[in-house]
Every structure is written in C-alpha cells, then in structure tokens.
Amino acid sequence: MLQDKKALQILLDAYWSSDGWKRGDTIGPADFEYARQAGYMFDPVEMSHDDIVGRLLAVRNRIGIKQVADAFLASLSTRRLELRSALGSFSFSAHFPDHPLVEGSRGPMPSGPLRCRLCGLYSHPIGEQQDLNVLSFERWKWGGVRHLNPLYGWFDLAQFEKANPPDPTQEDYSILARIVEIASGLPPKANPNELEKRIGKVIRSNGSERRVLIEILGLCGVLKPADRCGFLDAFTSDEHRDRPPDHTNDWGYPVIWWQGVDGVNKDAVNRLFPEIGAV
Structure with a gap:
C-alpha cells in the first residue's frame, strides 16, 4: 500500500x-x-475473543520472520513506524496458543467483559464491536503501543500483509548495530529509561518512538532480562507476566525487567539480524 x-x-x-x-x-x-x-x-468490526484468536493465528502463519525483521530494520532510517510494529506483533504471536476464553479469578469488569487469564484480552463471551481506528492511529503514530493485545496483533499483521516494505540499507544495519552496542555497554543497574535516552543520539526519533522500539526488542528477545524470555522463544500467559514492585516503572513485559547487566542476547540478534550478528 x-x-x-x-x-x-x-x-x-x-x-x-x-x-x-x-x-x-x-x-x-x-x-x-x-x-x-x-x-x-475502518468501520467497526464485530468479533469475539475466539474470533480474534483465530484471525491472529491465521495471519501469523502467513508471514515469515525474515519479512518482519527486514521491515523493522528498514524502519530505522525511514522512520516508517507502521513497518517497525510488525516485529513486535509477530513475536507476540509466534507461540500464541489456540484457546477459548479462559476466565481468570478477577471475574467480569463492571461493564461486563471478562479478562482471559491466558492472553489478557478483555472480551464478552459473544461478539462485540471492535474499534480499529485507535489501533491504526497508534500503529502509524508510534509503531504500536498494544503489542500484548491479541486484537492489535491481528490488526497489525493484517495491515502489514498489505504493505510493500523497502529493503534494509547499510544505514539501517549501522543504526541497529549502534543500538546493540549502546545496550551492551550500559552500567549493570541501568534500566530501559537510560537506554531510551542514549539511543536518541543514533536514530531520528522522539522519546515515545524509542520506547516502542525498545519494547519490541524485548518482545523478540534481543533485550532479554535474566530468568525471562521474549515471546519469540516462548509464550508467557497474561497471569504470569509479573511486574517489579517499583510502580514508577511503566515499561511493558518483558523489557520492564531488563537491566544493563543483561546486555544483549546475541543469539536473538544472529537469528533476526544476521548482517549485524558479529557484535
């Protein structure tokens, strides 16, 4: 498109x-x-939890990891944030299980929706109107902010299927190599906030865009906290996405747990971005 x-x-x-x-x-x-x-x-679309799960699994199976990794790379110099988003959604869906709505212990919200304790989706047992326009806005504005939401994952990957991403350039490889170098060299107790500030010197962006970029690198396992993994390696259910007691830490899972001591997962870099794997 x-x-x-x-x-x-x-x-x-x-x-x-x-x-x-x-x-x-x-x-x-x-x-x-x-x-x-x-x-x-878009016009509203009526979908239930199970409809969303089915559509996410179907679109995931039609897309390859190299497509989304190359699009992520190509977004770095072009600032094509809508292309950057797909790696996060693909990673989240890589091991996403086919499942019905599994009601958690919290019970229904006052307005009626249930929260699935497996995938975290709020949904009525029957179909309801889904607003895709705010998801489209977030995708184009920041590169997505709801990568742990199955509805966004389906929407994002379905839109990505219609795109025609440019090939990554040497500039893209250089930008990511510098981001990896910075993340590898931070002090042991540095948190994602420090990384966000540092990479602002190497990529044309604002702070919100850099936050999304860092969260995507967590989702795909490049930024892998100790004792946790990115979704590209295994699916972590909503009920097991724990958070630190520090309420000022508002990063998403799993990068919310990342520190400088964790550095960069070179296996993930080599898998996704072999051109810059020798870091």
Missing part, C-alpha cells in the same frame, strides 16, 4: 493535537470516508 499523506493526516488529526490526545468526535463523515477508502480508517 502506497502512503496517502492526506488520509494519514486525517487519521492522526482524529486523535492527536499539539496538546495531546483528543476526546470526542473530531472527524467529519467526508474525511472519514476518504481515510477509510485509503485503508487508514
């Missing part, structure tokens, strides 16, 4: 302004229809 700058701007303007998130309806019918026809905005 070729980028349509007008449609993309309609999508971004629907949710974001210089003051941050917008609330309420901010888009007219004509603009919505233009963005919908261009493939950036």
Whole structure:
C-alpha cells in the first residue's frame, strides 16, 4: 500500500493535537470516508475473543520472520513506524496458543467483559464491536503501543500483509548495530529509561518512538532480562507476566525487567539480524 499523506493526516488529526490526545468526535463523515477508502480508517468490526484468536493465528502463519525483521530494520532510517510494529506483533504471536476464553479469578469488569487469564484480552463471551481506528492511529503514530493485545496483533499483521516494505540499507544495519552496542555497554543497574535516552543520539526519533522500539526488542528477545524470555522463544500467559514492585516503572513485559547487566542476547540478534550478528 502506497502512503496517502492526506488520509494519514486525517487519521492522526482524529486523535492527536499539539496538546495531546483528543476526546470526542473530531472527524467529519467526508474525511472519514476518504481515510477509510485509503485503508487508514475502518468501520467497526464485530468479533469475539475466539474470533480474534483465530484471525491472529491465521495471519501469523502467513508471514515469515525474515519479512518482519527486514521491515523493522528498514524502519530505522525511514522512520516508517507502521513497518517497525510488525516485529513486535509477530513475536507476540509466534507461540500464541489456540484457546477459548479462559476466565481468570478477577471475574467480569463492571461493564461486563471478562479478562482471559491466558492472553489478557478483555472480551464478552459473544461478539462485540471492535474499534480499529485507535489501533491504526497508534500503529502509524508510534509503531504500536498494544503489542500484548491479541486484537492489535491481528490488526497489525493484517495491515502489514498489505504493505510493500523497502529493503534494509547499510544505514539501517549501522543504526541497529549502534543500538546493540549502546545496550551492551550500559552500567549493570541501568534500566530501559537510560537506554531510551542514549539511543536518541543514533536514530531520528522522539522519546515515545524509542520506547516502542525498545519494547519490541524485548518482545523478540534481543533485550532479554535474566530468568525471562521474549515471546519469540516462548509464550508467557497474561497471569504470569509479573511486574517489579517499583510502580514508577511503566515499561511493558518483558523489557520492564531488563537491566544493563543483561546486555544483549546475541543469539536473538544472529537469528533476526544476521548482517549485524558479529557484535
């Protein structure tokens, strides 16, 4: 899909302004229809938990790891954040189990949805309307922020199937090599916040984009905390995604546990990005 700058701007303007998130309806019918026809905005889709699981597994099986790894690389110099996102969603879904909604001990939310203790998805037992537009916005704006959400994973990979990513360039390899070098050389107690600041010197980006990039590197196992693994190696159920007692740490799982002492998982680098594997 070729980028349509007008449609993309309609999508971004629907949710974001210089003051941050917008609330309420901010888009007219004509603009919505233009963005919908261009493939950036969508009508609501009715899906249940089991529908989402089935669609995620189906699209995962149609995509190869090299496709998403190369797209991630190509995003580094081009700032094509929507392409960067796919590696996170593919990693999350790599060992995603086929399962029905498994109700946890928390019971239903006041509004009715149940939280599946296996995948973490909030859902009614029967189908409900799913808003894909906010997911599309987050994908284009930051490279996704809900990579542990099966609905986002399906949507992201389904959109990626329609893309035509450029091939990675030597500049892309160099950028990732520098990120790996920085992550490998941080002090033992450094946390992801320190890494986010440091890599700002080597990649054109803002802080929110760098956070997503780091979380994707955690999902695929490049940044592997001690005693935990990325989703590309094994699926960790929602009920077992533990978090540190430090409530100021708002990173996603598993990179929330990463420290400088963990460094970089060279096996994952060699698997995903063999061109820069000799680090």
